[in-house]
Amino acid sequence: MNRPQNWFDAVQHCHQTGKSYVLITLLATAGSTPRNTGTKMVVTSDEAFDTIGGGHLEHLVTRNARELLLDTHYSQNNGQKIEAMPLDSKLGQCCGGAVHVLYEVQGQHQQTLALFGAGHVAKALIPIIAQLPLQIKWIDNRENMFPEHPEQIPSNVSTILTDEPVYELKDLSDNAWIVVMTHNHQLDFDIVHKALTLPNIDFVGMIGSETKARRFKTRLAHRDLSEAQVQKLVSPVGELSIPGKRPIEVAISIAAQLVQMLNTKTDTSEVPEKDSAQKAQQNLWLQVKQLEKQHSS
Known part of the structure; x- marks a missing residue:
C-alpha cells in the first residue's frame, strides 16, 4: 500500500x-x-x-x-x-x-483476529471480514497460497508465512480471536490445543463437521485440558442457520458470527465511550471560547 x-x-x-x-x-x-x-x-x-x-x-x-x-x-x-x-x-x-x-x-x-489457513474458504472470507473493524493476521505454511501481488491484500490484513503456525499464537495481542481452517487436520489440532491453553485467546473457532468437532474434543480431553477449556472450542464455526457448503457460503456464515461477536462487544462498552467523548467535546468547546475571548480582547 x-x-x-x-x-x-x-x-x-x-x-x-x-x-x-x-x-x-x-x-x-x-x-x-x-x-x-x-x-x-x-x-x-x-x-x-x-x-x-x-x-x-x-x-x-x-x-x-x-x-x-x-x-x-x-x-x-x-x-x-x-x-x-x-x-x-x-x-x-x-x-x-x-x-x-x-x-x-x-x-x-481494534479486535485482533488470526486466521489459520489460506485455502478456498479463507480466500472467500478475507475480502468480507477485511471490511470489519478487525486487525487480521492471515497465517499459512504454504508460500503459493497467498495472493501474488501485495496490492491484492487489504491494508488491515498481514500475511504470515511460517513453517510453524502454532508459534504465532504466543505473539497475538490480549483478547485475540482465532479461526482455524488449515489443510491439515493434525495441524488444526495442534493449533487448537495450544490456543485453548493460552490466556490471551478469547475465542477459538474451527471449520469442520460436527463429527470432526466431537473427535477433537475427545482428543483434547485426554491432553490434560479441563472441561471448561475443551468447551471453549467453537466448532463448527459460523452462523449455522446459514445453509450451504460452497466456500463463499461457509465464508458468509463465519463472517456473520464475527459480526455478531463484534456488535456484542461494542454494545457492552458503548455507553462509557460515549460519555467520555461528550465530556471531551464539552471541555474542548470551553477552551475554544476562552481562546476567542483572548483574541478579541
Whole structure:
C-alpha cells in the first residue's frame, strides 16, 4: 500500500490498519506563522503525515503528540488538548507570531483476529471480514497460497508465512480471536490445543463437521485440558442457520458470527465511550471560547 501523502488519507490509513494517531490542527494563529489557521497533520508512534510548517514548532508538536499517545488518559478516551505556543527564540523560531495547537488523540482498539489457513474458504472470507473493524493476521505454511501481488491484500490484513503456525499464537495481542481452517487436520489440532491453553485467546473457532468437532474434543480431553477449556472450542464455526457448503457460503456464515461477536462487544462498552467523548467535546468547546475571548480582547 502506498504511503499517504496528506493528512486525510493518513487518517483513513490509520483506521484501516488499526493504528493509533493524533490529528493536529492549528486552531488559531496570530502574527507571522509558518502555516494558516486550519492546517492539519497526523502523527503516529513512528510516522508523521503532512506538515504544519516544519521547523522546531513541528518537531515539538510531533514529540508532544507521541507523548499523548503513550498517556492512557488520552489514548483510551480519545482525549483532546489545546496548547498555546509562541513562535519566539525559546522555541527556536523567529516568526514572532503565535499558534494554538489542537491535539485530537484517536486510540485504535481494534479486535485482533488470526486466521489459520489460506485455502478456498479463507480466500472467500478475507475480502468480507477485511471490511470489519478487525486487525487480521492471515497465517499459512504454504508460500503459493497467498495472493501474488501485495496490492491484492487489504491494508488491515498481514500475511504470515511460517513453517510453524502454532508459534504465532504466543505473539497475538490480549483478547485475540482465532479461526482455524488449515489443510491439515493434525495441524488444526495442534493449533487448537495450544490456543485453548493460552490466556490471551478469547475465542477459538474451527471449520469442520460436527463429527470432526466431537473427535477433537475427545482428543483434547485426554491432553490434560479441563472441561471448561475443551468447551471453549467453537466448532463448527459460523452462523449455522446459514445453509450451504460452497466456500463463499461457509465464508458468509463465519463472517456473520464475527459480526455478531463484534456488535456484542461494542454494545457492552458503548455507553462509557460515549460519555467520555461528550465530556471531551464539552471541555474542548470551553477552551475554544476562552481562546476567542483572548483574541478579541
